[in-house]
Amino acid sequence: MFLTHERPLVFHEATEEQVLEFFTEEMREMLWVEQYLHSAFVKMRFEISCPVLQQAFERQTMYIQQHLLDLKKIFLLLKLTGHSCKCETIEDLVNEYRSIVFHDKQPGKQRDVCLVFIIQQILHFKIAVYTSLVQFAAILKNEEVLALLHKVIGEEKSIDLLLTSIAEKTLFFEVLPDVD
Numbered sequence: 001m002f003l004t005h006e007r008p009l010v011f012h013e014a015t016e017e018q019v020l021e022f023f024t025e026e027m028r029e030m031l032w033v034e035q036y037l038h039s040a041f042v043k044m045r046f047e048i049s050c051p052v053l054q055q056a057f058e059r060q061t062m063y064i065q066q067h068l069l070d071l072k073k074i075f076l077l078l079k080l081t082g083h084s085c086k087c088e089t090i091e092d093l094v095n096e097y098r099s100i101v102f103h104d105k106q107p108g109k110q111r112d113v114c115l116v117f118i119i120q121q122i123l124h125f126k127i128a129v130y131t132s133l134v135q136f137a138a139i140l141k142n143e144e145v146l147a148l149l150h151k152v153i154g155e156e157k158s159i160d161l162l163l164t165s166i167a168e169k170t171l172f173f174e175v176l177p178d179v180d
Contacts (some may be wrong), residue, residue: 016139016140019136019139019140020078020140022136023078023133023136023137023140024078024080024082025085026129026132026133026136027071027074027075027080027133028082028083028084028085029084029085029086029087029129030071030087030126030129030130030133031068031071031072031075031084031085032084032085032086032087033087033090033126033129034064034067034068034071035068035084036087036090036091036094037064037090037094037122038061038064038065038068040094040097041057041060041061041064042061044057044097044115044119045057045058045061047101047107047115048107048112048115049107049108049109049111049112050109050112050166050170050171052166052170053112053116053163053166053170053171056159056162056163056166059159059162060119060159063155063156063159066155067152067155070148070149070151070152073144073148074145074148074149077142077144077145078140078142078145089125090122090125093118093121093122093125094122096118097115097118097119100114100115100118101115109170109171112171113167113171116163116166116167116171119163120160120163120164123156123159123160123163124160126156127153127156127157127160130149130152130153130156131153133149134146134149134150134153137149
């Protein structure tokens with residue numbers, strides 16, 4: 001059973017129209033997520049002290065721009081209409097990021113580690129939602145939509161791995177004390 005904003009969707013009883021309606025709602029939310037994150041990430045990269053991490057943010061910002069284009073293509077392919085819908089989960093995570101920057105006014109690797117942690121939470125949320133959207137796109141039997149969603153997931157995973165690598169090789173060893 002999947003939950004929509006109005007009523008539960010019992011999967012084995014769902015019509016293609018109901019699946020499309022649920023898919024559309026989630027796509028509208030992801031459109032908002034990508035728009036919101038694009039605006040936030042442009043500012044966030046200037047709050048990071050590690051140059052390698054700044055480059056990763058620039059890369060992620062470019063991916064987000066492409067994701068917005070991909071989402072718009074999906075809307076066109078499926079003839080979806082409507083506006084984006086706010087995602088409170090992402091808004092809360094971005095607010096947590098801003099709170100760290102506000103309370104820890106001193107840029108440095110310790111703050112960067114905290115910021116990477118928040119960004120990876122955002123990426124994991126996006127990967128989970130896009131993976132679920134792939135399942136719905138498979139039900140709708142649209143290969144172009146599936147290909148676009150798989151591409152987005154791949155890009156999100158590559159940034160997540162890059163951030164993990166940066167954190168492990170560049171940040172953690174200099175921030176965390178040796179533990180014997």
